[in-house]
Amino acid sequence: MDIELFRKIAELPGISGREEAVRAALLKMLKTCTDEQRVDAMGNIIAVKKGKGVRKLMLAAHMDEIGLLVSHIENNGFLRFVPVGGIDARTLMSQRVVIHTSKGPIFGVIGTKPVHLLDAAEASKAPGIKSLFIDTGLDGSEINSIVSIGDPVTLDRTTVEFGSQMINSKAIDDRAGVYVFIEALKKVKKFDCDIYAVFSVQEEVGLRGAVTSTFGVDPDLALVVDATAANDLPATPPQEFNCRLGQGVAITIMDGGSIINPQIVKTLKKLASDKNIKHQFKVSARGSNDAAAVQKTKSGVPVGLLSIPTRYIHSSIETASKIDIDAAVDLTVAFIENACKYNFDY
Ligand SMILES: [Zn+2]
Incomplete structure (x- = not known):
């Protein structure tokens, strides 16, 4: 994991609606790994990396923090x-x-x-x-x-590495997702889809940026990466953990905002297994994120959701595992490179 890049992204200040410092820094970073960058009327960044134009694949991570x-x-x-x-x-x-x-x-x-x-x-x-x-x-x-x-x-928090592969910072939700996409955009090699990487605004106050950006991009397919509340804590029985730090990227099947297209879940599972990417599954009836807004746009969008298990989410001591973040980068790259080979129709 590029810890210095993560630190730079996580420590930028950017509460919902006031993401200007994050937006400026990301636009600079995206110049080196995407072909075009634009900002829509809500302040979302939409960065395009051209493939062969077979499908429009939208990646979405929110850049705002609580x-x-x-x-x-x-x-x-x-x-x-x-x-x-x-x-x-x-x-x-x-x-x-x-x-x-x-x-x-x-x-x-x-x-x-x-x-x-x-x-x-x-x-x-x-x-x-x-x-x-x-x-x-x-x-x-x-x-x-x-x-x-x-x-x-x-x-006011700086980023600290501690314990076994743990990372502690403010705003892991969702600068971890932003980091995953920046890394994936740098690493991805052969892909047929055109990538529309969206760094959305105002997720924390109701998925607002994802609504307009998805409408503007009009994707055929989308992948969302966001932090998710891990409950692997003392006094919580294991059946209520929902996901565990260090056990890999969580392929979400359902949360409080969306039920993920089963074909996409199956594809993510297959790619993770084939490429030996550490992964786990998340099923919860609570919580929501940009995936909920993306999949309900226009006549609907097939969306995949990768979650980064995070303890103490929405506090100054958010904690995640570098193992899970690295796995999210690898699975995102695999999905981008193979997304056009699969059919996600019902
Ligand atoms: Zn989030």
Whole structure:
């Protein structure tokens, strides 16, 4: 795994709707591994790598991450915020954050009352998001010239390798998918389909970028790569794990947003087995991602879904396995190179 490339992609700030830093960096990277790049009216990147024009294969990974938006500035300088995407308030307590202001990024912390000052009622329950605030170290007289309502806020984390092939970072969801496609676009050799690599916006707030980009591309076939919530944790019985870190890329059969075309599942399984790519299967009735939007576009699109098992998803300590990410790259390359050989009709 190219850990430096992953680090570069994961550490870019880009909450839903404010993906500009990610978009600029990706457009630069895509110049070297695709033939054309364009940005649609929603801000999605659509990068084309030409094959023989047999089919249009869309690849989709979302470039946005969960985060916060400044909603109110207190007279004493503290900031209130709203969540952007699905955030558990318990995971925000005591986090370092970066506020992306028009004057540049500034540092902040999400403060809470220390244990010494809590009364019994306060100590017995976790605070909700409305009781949290950001402390920038600036007081009321200073902050208004720097921070504005609507400034985006990202979790402040760098990427760390640890344990056995593990990687820890903010925004593995879904910069892991972005990394997989960048690597696959570099590695892919012989392919008959034209590749439309979409790096979508606003997935975390309702798959919004995938809706317009799929409509614009009008693909014959699509492959989505996204992080998925792994439940392989202490106290969880094995039958509820749904996927496990280090056991390979998860070929998703069903989640809360889509039931995957069985012919595509079969093809992904065959390619993984033939090429000795470590894989597992995911079946869940919960969770959703761009695949749900892609497959319902126009008169429907056959879509495959590769998932990267991720612990502590939607927090600052998202954790995935390099083994699974590498396997996702290999299976994506295999799918691109063979996608035109299979029939996915019902
Ligand atoms: Zn995601």
